[in-house]
Structures are given as structure tokens and as C-alpha cells.
Amino acid sequence: MYFDLLLQPEVAKTISIIIMLCFVGAFFCAYKNWHNNQSVFITSAALVANFVIANNALYEILGNPSVPTLDFYLKWVEYNSLTIIFIILSHLILRVKHHKLSVSIMYLLLINVIAYLSMHIDIIINGNTKAWWLWHVYTPTVNLTELIIAGSVIIYSVIKLAKHNKTIME
């Protein structure tokens, strides 16, 4: 992954692990809130699977980082597109209505897909080696989008749980 703002690979690795842990946390929060909102739970389950597989998280944690290959960005495109398809199809099959949060998460994933695809076209297909504004926009866009997705699931689940507990107490 090209990290324009973060020159050290160690920092990039740490950030990717933090993002992945955020997704795991979001999944557990959504699991706690499963009865209140199944749509968000399905979405978070798909997201955590996506990021653990796509990020090669186990290799990263075990200290055996994978070497970026030519299809690095395409893999991310593939996994993110598959996540969107999986989320929609699982909602349709399980007859669960799409929650607003799930829909906005899918749109955010689409932004990531566009970012990865544009980087693939620029670096791999066009063979560009000089940094330009797309590269500078890419890093914060992708990381912020992922953090926003995980953060929104956590915040939503915590608020819903708090409301649920309040109504039980009353």
C-alpha cells in the first residue's frame, strides 16, 4: 500500500492492524446489538471477514508480512466488491431490511473501490512512478473511510445498547 503521509512501513503496518482491530471491535458491538438490528450485524460480520482476509491480518500479527504484488490493489477491489455483493445478497436471502447505516457503509466501500481501482490503473497499468495528487488523496481517503465505517458501527451499536438497557431499567 502506498503511504504518502506515513513513510515508515512499520507505521503503515500498525495502522492496518489498528483498523482491523477496530473492525473486530465493531463486530462484537454489533453482535451484542444483534436483536435490535440484524442488518448492522450482517454488515459488520461481512466487513470483519473482508478485512481479516484482505489485510492478511494473521501474517501481519505473526510478523510475517506479505510482499505486495502486482495485483495488490485489485485484490482490495475484489474483496470490497465481494463484500458489497455479500451484504446485499445476505439481506435479500435472510429477508432483513437494509438499515441506513448498512447502505451508507456500502457506499463508503464503493469509494474505497474507486480509490483502489484508480491506484491500480495509475501504478500498474499506466506504470506511473511519480507521486501526484491522486496518491496524496488515496492514503487518507482509504484509511479515513475504513475508520469511519468501523467507528460508525461501534457508535451506533453502543448508543442502541445504551437505549435498550435504559428501557429495561425503566
Added chain:
Amino acid sequence: MDFVYYLIIFSVALLASYKKLENLISEYDLTKKSDDLGYKHSHNIVMDLGNVLMNKEGVEQYNALKPKLEQTKRYYLNANNQNVDRIIRTEESQLEPVKLKVVS
């Protein structure tokens, strides 16, 4: 590589049309249940008619019966021309129960 592009196109198409697909599936589910719902609705109409005939008399009975017969006519017309399920979803007020009169 083409596979990835097909995936992108498919995911965007799904994202654009998920609402329509959701509505299509819910309509399909409802039509599957429409027979049961239709029977319930006709049962309610007959019960209401019976209730009015049993518990009201004279002008009071006539006044109460008139809207019920109108409702029966609407049910007949709708059920004869289109799916019974639609009557229930569009005319929910018809399902309001009739208040029972205490007979001494």
C-alpha cells in the same frame, strides 16, 4: 482481471437496485401469504355482518349494516379483479373491529 471488473459492475448494479429487489421479494412473500390473509379478511367481514345482525335492530341495524355491505361489495370487486392482498394493505381501516353492544 476481467473478473474484477465484472464484480465491480455487479456490485454497483446491486447497490443501485437493492431497494427494488427488496420490494420485489417482499411483494413475492406477501403474495405467497395472500390466500391466508384473504381468508382472514373475508372472515372479518362476515363476522362483522353477523355481529350487526345479531346485536342491532331496526334503524340502528340498517345504519350499521349499510357500510358493512358497502365494504363487502368493495371486497368482492377487488377480490374479483385483483390480488386480495392489496385490499388489506390499502384499506386497513376496513379491518377495524365492530364494537359489540351489550344485550340485556
